[in-house]
Amino acid sequence: MKNSTLIKGTAAIAVGAALLLGGGGTLAAWNAEANQAPGTIVAGDLNVVNATTAGVWKDRNNATIDITTYKVVPGDKLTYTQDLTVTLVGNKMAADISTTGITATNGFSSANVAVSAPALTVAGAAVANPLKPTGSAQTVTATITFEFLSGTAGRSDVTASYNFNNIAFQLTQVTQSGLS
Numbered sequence: 062m063k064n065s066t067l068i069k070g071t072a073a074i075a076v077g078a079a080l081l082l083g084g085g086g087t088l089a090a091w092n093a094e095a096n097q098a099p100g101t102i103v104a105g106d107l108n109v110v111n112a113t114t115a116g117v118w119k120d121r122n123n124a125t126i127d128i129t130t131y132k133v134v135p136g137d138k139l140t141y142t143q144d145l146t147v148t149l150v151g152n153k154m155a156a157d158i159s160t161t162g163i164t165a166t167n168g169f170s171s172a173n174v175a176v177s178a179p180a181l182t183v184a185g186a187a188v189a190n191p192l193k194p195t196g197s198a199q200t201v202t203a204t205i206t207f208e209f210l211s212g213t214a215g216r217s218d219v220t221a222s223y224n225f226n227n228i229a230f231q232l233t234q235v236t237q238s239g240l241s
Contacts, residue, residue, distance in 0.1 A: 104151075105149075105150040105151025105152075105154050106148050106149070106150040107148065107149055107150075107151075107154065107156055107232060107234055108146075108147070108148040108232070109145050109146070109147050109158070109230060109231075111143060111145060111230070112143070112144035112145060112146055112200060114144060115143075116141050116142055116144075117141070117142050117143075118139055118140070119140050119142070120137070120138070120139055121137065121138045121139075126139070128141075128225075133207075133209045134209065135173070135209055135210060135211050135212070136210075136211035137208070138206060138208045138209075139206070139207045139208075140204050140205065140206050140207070141204065141205045142202060142203070142204045143202070143203050143230065144200050144201070144202050144203075145200070145201045145203055145230055146198050146200060146201075147200075147201045147232060148198045149192060149193065149194040149195070149199075150194055151194065153237040153238075154193065154194050154234065154237070155191035155192065155193050155234070155235050155237050156190075156191055156192055156233055156234050156235060157191050157192070157232070157233050157235055158179055158181060158192065158201065158203060158230060158231070158232055159178065159231050160178065160179055160205060160228055160229065160231065161228070161229045162225075162227040162229055163176050163205075163228060167223045167224050168221050168222045168223040168224055169209070169221045169222075170217065170218055170221075172210075172217075173209065173210050173212075173213040173217055174207070174208065174209055174218075174223065175206075175208045176205065176207050176208075177205055179203035179204060179205050179230070180203070180205075180206075181201055181202065181203055182201070182202045182204075183200070183201055183202070184200075188201070190235075191235045192232075203230055205228075207223065
């Protein structure tokens with residue numbers, strides 16, 4: 062008889078558990094939520110455009126020249142100056158200005174010509190890469206120096222030409238601390 066009572070008791074417990082788990086009842090767990098408005102993330106900006114005025118070529122004596130008719134000779138040093146409008150917006154924004162398209166294969170042999178990276182000024186004061194935001198667009202003056210070296214031997218590069226038609230100013234973001 063004891064076995065029958067034990068079997069009946071076990072069966073009753075099993076049926077009760079099945080009813081509870083199978084929908085005859087619920088096992089509740091508490092939960093709650095709170096809403097927040099954490100704000101909006103806004104991206105910064107990085108842009109460079111040529112200013113509305115054309116760049117200017119000057120010779121070693123700082124006289125403006127017409128590059129379409131000027132003929133360089135060994136020892137000549139010419140500068141090209143271009144105003145650029147630079148926009149940098151971002152809490153950790155920084156960017157370098159460089160040039161693209163200046164290579165030894167532009168016409169003269171690399172042993173006879175030196176072309177500099179752009180020297181940068183803002184309102185007449187020299188600045189260095191990387192540039193950082195100022196709160197608004199800024200005018201950055203970039204100056205490239207082209208020097209036909211005085212040590213050019215013999216008739217090397219006579220009647221050669223250096224094509225500046227595909228030169229561009231490039232603004233590239235650089236990594237600041239706190240970024241990876």
